[in-house]
Amino acid sequence: MILDLIFLVVGLGLLVYAADNFVLGSARLATLLDMSPVVIGAVVMGFGTSAPEMLVSAIAAAGGDRDLGVGNIVGSNVANLTLVLGTAAFVTRMTISRTTVRREIPLAIAASVVFALFVLDGALSRAEGAVLAALLVAVVGYLVRQGLADDVVDDDGDEPLELRKEILRAAAGLVGTVIGAQLVVTGATGVADAWGVSGGFIGFSLVALGTSLPELVTCVACARRSETELIVGNLFGSNIFNSLAVGGAMGLVGPGDIGDDLLTGVGLALMLGVAMVAFGLAAKGLFVDRRDGILLLGLYVACMAVLGVGAEDDDDETRAGPPTALVEDSG
Numbered sequence: 669m670i671l672d673l674i675f676l677v678v679g680l681g682l683l684v685y686a687a688d689n690f691v692l693g694s695a696r697l698a699t700l701l702d703m704s705p706v707v708i709g710a711v712v713m714g715f716g717t718s719a720p721e722m723l724v725s726a727i728a729a730a731g732g733d734r735d736l737g738v739g740n741i742v743g744s745n746v747a748n749l750t751l752v753l754g755t756a757a758f759v760t761r762m763t764i765s766r767t768t769v770r771r772e773i774p775l776a777i778a779a780s781v782v783f784a785l786f787v788l789d790g791a792l793s794r795a796e797g798a799v800l801a802a803l804l805v806a807v808v809g810y811l812v813r814q815g816l817a818d819d820v821v822d823d824d825g826d827e828p829l830e831l832r833k834e835i836l837r838a839a840a841g842l843v844g845t846v847i848g849a850q851l852v853v854t855g856a857t858g859v860a861d862a863w864g865v866s867g868g869f870i871g872f873s874l875v876a877l878g879t880s881l882p883e884l885v886t887c888v889a890c891a892r893r894s895e896t897e898l899i900v901g902n903l904f905g906s907n908i909f910n911s912l913a914v915g916g917a918m919g920l921v922g923p924g925d926i927g928d929d930l931l932t933g934v935g936l937a938l939m940l941g942v943a944m945v946a947f948g949l950a951a952k953g954l955f956v957d958r959r960d961g962i963l964l965l966g967l968y969v970a971c972m973a974v975l976g977v978g979a980e981d982d983d984d985e986t987r988a989g990p991p992t993a994l995v996e997d998s999g
Contacts, residue, residue, distance in 0.1 A: 672858030679851025683720045686844025690716050693838030696829050710772050710811050713898065714905025715913070718744075719845050722914045724852050729792075729922025736856060737918050738787055738926050741910050742935045745780060748903045748910075749946040750968035752884045756899050757961030759891035764950045768900055771814065773950060775807055776904040776911075777943045783911035784936045786919075790926050797919015804912035811905075900950070907943070930975070938971045 694716040721744050725737035756762065782803065786796040890898045926932055945967065949960045 669858070669862045672855045672862065674855070675851045676855030676859060679848045679855055682844055682848030683724075683852060686841045686848055688841070689837050690719060690841025690845055693834045693836075693841055696834040697831070697838060700829055700831055700834065710901040710905030710908070711808055713902040714909050718906045718909035718913060719842065720848070720852075721910050722917055723845060723850075725914045726917040726921050727850055729918040732922065732924070734792065734918065734922060734924055734926045735928040735931060737914075737922070738792070739928070739931050739935070741783070741914050741918075742931065742939045744910050745907045745939050746942050746971050747968065748906055749942050750964045750971065752887050753899075753903055753946060753956065754961040754964030754968065755884060756887040756891045757956045757964065758958055759888060760894055760896065761955055761957045762891070762896040762899060764900055764954050764956065765897070766954065768897070768904075769947075769951050769954065772811075772901060772904045772908075773947050775811075776907040777940075777947060779803070779807070779908045779911035780939060780943050783915045784940060786915070787926060787932055788936065790929065790932050792915070792919045792923055792926065794919055794923040797916045797921075797923060799916075800912045800919060801916035804909070804916060807908060807912065935975060938974065942967060942971065 694712045697712075721740055725740045728734065728737040728740070783800065786792060786800070887899045887902060890896070890902070928935075946964070949956055949963070
């Protein structure tokens with residue numbers, strides 16, 4: 669138990685540090701290559717901050733812990749649009765463009781719906797994984813083509829950028845993310861067994877919180893610089909990658925039964941409900957402010973409570989076992 673907790677804590681810490689450098693290197697490479705804000709936010713940073721989720725979920729699925737992997741996807745999608753978006757809203761009032769409301773947000777919701785439909789039956793097949801991966805390629809191609817018409821982000825000049833340095837930063841961050849992901853999976857599965865709760869709940873809560881920290885760190889940094897387009901693009905882009913790239917990777921490397929009815933029922937409903945709430949807040953006035961942030965943070969706490977209570981109920985039923993059958997006396 670103690671060793672599992674050490675693996676989990678060290679792995680999460682390494683994930684945060686390595687993924688942050690991976691994101692920073694990727695974003696700076698995008699700037700050096702004159703890529704537009706939507707490509708940086710939704711594609712480059714969205715992929716970069718989803719790298720921990722992809723590695724954790726893929727490794728978990730390959731080892732047969734598909735409930736942990738799916739819980740990580742669902743929990744990360746929820747955390748992005750409640751905990752992370754709510755926290756960023758406390759730092760700055762985020763203006764949201766009509767283009768984002770019409771393009772990135774609907775794509776993120778659609779990706780979540782497709783993923784939910786595929787795992788609703790309690791399993792994820794290799795064919796479904798291939799479909800998710802194909803949809804990812806199509807969505808990325810669409811975003812890149814649409815983003816080419818946007819204005820290019822200029823370097824602020826605070827620090828001179830070197831192509832070789834940023835390539836090394838991104839590569840080292842990716843390697844560290846891989847190692848951290850393996851430690852997280854090993855520690856999380858051990859903790860789940862020791863605590864007697866499902867891997868799905870551990871994935872939805874603890875692991876998802878850890879793998880969402882890169883988004884949180886990145887979005888707070890963007891909020892301090894009032895880069896609201898990057899924040900919104902990063903979060904909804906990350907949810908697109910979580911649903912399509914991470915879900916696709918799980919289906920391709922570890923197809924099979926998920927084994928957590930609470931996760932594929934209530935968990936999916938919470939994920940889609942949160943997405944619709946975030947869409948409503950963004951569309952109502954084309955901004956998200958501190959009052960919205962309070963609502964989103966409260967929603968995150970509520971989601972944790974609902975899944976936590978459900979997980980405890982399932983655990984109690986498991987410990988109680990099936991009712992003892994009455995054996996008639998044949999004598």
